[in-house]
Amino acid sequence: xxxxxxxxxxxxxxxxxxxxxxxxxxxxxxxxxxxxxxxxxxxxxxxxxxxxxxxxxxxxxxxxxxxxxxxxxxxxxxxxxxxxxxxxxxxxxxxxxxxxxxxxxxxxxxxxxxxxxxxxxxxxxxxxxxxxxxxxxxxxxxx
Numbered sequence: 695x696x697x698x699x700x701x702x703x704x705x706x707x708x709x710x711x712x713x714x715x716x717x718x719x720x721x722x723x724x725x726x727x728x729x730x731x732x733x734x735x736x737x738x739x740x741x742x743x744x745x746x747x748x749x750x751x752x753x754x755x756x757x758x759x760x761x762x763x764x765x766x767x768x769x770x771x772x773x774x775x776x777x778x779x780x781x782x783x784x785x786x787x788x789x790x791x792x793x794x795x796x797x798x799x800x801x802x803x804x805x806x807x808x809x810x811x812x813x814x815x816x817x818x819x820x821x822x823x824x825x826x827x828x829x830x831x832x833x834x835x836x837x
């Protein structure tokens with residue numbers, strides 16, 4: 695079989711799916727586990743516009759928080775904490791035992807540490823001059 699490789703900056707969802715689907719099938723073959731579920735908690739303003747929230751997923755009995763955003767004007771009011779706790783509670787309902795996420799040095803490492811997360815890896819100089827931290831936490835119903 696002859697193949698070619700092209701470089702693209704296009705975010706074509708159909709191409710992504712053609713790469714993703716056989717990988718999912720391979721992972722299922724190896725793990726016998728198919729428990730991937732998206733998770734979104736949405737923060738809306740009075741008009742119903744989305745202004746922040748948490749975006750993640752549960753899979754392999756872990757919660758992964760991909761995105762967490764609270765508008766600056768609303769920070770310090772417990773919204774981020776509430777989002778995290780609600781996501782963790784839902785993860786427990788889904789049978790998860792642990793959670794993980796990543797954050798940059800200029801973002802919220804201290805916040806996540808106060809939430810009980812521990813740094814297990816660091817990618818230095820990503821972006822240049824800063825670190826990227828990978829953090830995890832064992833989940834429990836007893837906070």
